[in-house]
Amino acid sequence: MRATYELRKMMVYFNGEVLNKEIHIPVNYEKFVTELKLTDVEAQKAIGNQMTAFQDYIKMYTKVSGRVKIVGISGSLRKMSTNTAAIKFAASLLPKDRFSFELLDYSDLSMYNGDDEAMSVPANVRKLHAQILGADAIIFGCPEYNYSVSGVLKNMIDWVSRV
Numbered sequence: 001m002r003a004t005y006e007l008r009k010m011m012v013y014f015n016g017e018v019l020n021k022e023i024h025i026p027v028n029y030e031k032f033v034t035e036l037k038l039t040d041v042e043a044q045k046a047i048g049n050q051m052t053a054f055q056d057y058i059k060m061y062t063k064v065s066g067r068v069k070i071v072g073i074s075g076s077l078r079k080m081s082t083n084t085a086a087i088k089f090a091a092s093l094l095p096k097d098r099f100s101f102e103l104l105d106y107s108d109l110s111m112y113n114g115d116d117e118a119m120s121v122p123a124n125v126r127k128l129h130a131q132i133l134g135a136d137a138i139i140f141g142c143p144e145y146n147y148s149v150s151g152v153l154k155n156m157i158d159w160v161s162r163v
């Protein structure tokens with residue numbers, strides 16, 4: 001019998017460094033998203049604390065000039081994804097004059113296949129690679145699938161790691 005699924009996770013990295021412990025957000029699934037919005041107050045507070053720590057970290061330790069470029073990567077492709085909603089909520093807390101935000105869309109990636117790579121790395125993989133390299137920070141939000149990250153996210157990382 002499977003356990004009931006109650007945990008959502010939020011992780012924040014800066015330049016490849018994990019800033020904080022990942023947040024495990026206990027939520028009632030149905031209450032989590034209304035019209036693609038994070039509505040759970042407890043989750044909003046946890047993410048708010050994380051993003052405050054993130055901004056403090058940037059002020060103290062980095063020399064990013066201009067706006068800090070953030071990309072969001074969700075481990076779920078579905079439209080009503082709670083992870084995507086959590087990432088969007090996190091990004092909405094960052095002041096727009098100092099941060100830019102883009103949610104990466106990788107829903108069109110094929111499954112990694114070494115034969116395809118040998119022909120040439122697909123253009124959409126190269127584009128993702130450039131978007132990630134060009135970012136100062138990445139916000140990941142990923143569901144747990146069978147005690148691991150989701151297959152779609154792993155597949156995307158596998159492809160991009162080959163560029």
Ligand SMILES: Cc1cc2nc3c(=O)[nH]c(=O)nc-3n(C[C@H](O)[C@H](O)[C@H](O)COP(=O)(O)O)c2cc1C
Nearest residue numbers: 005006007076078081082083084143144145146147
């Ligand atoms: C194939 C599959 C495996 C899953 N495995 C787990 C799991 O191991 N632990 C867990 O807490 N939830 C598990 N879930 C539930 C998902 O984490 C849950 O549906 C989550 O809301 C999906 O994220 P999303 O709302 O961003 O799409 C699994 C769901 C699927 C489809």
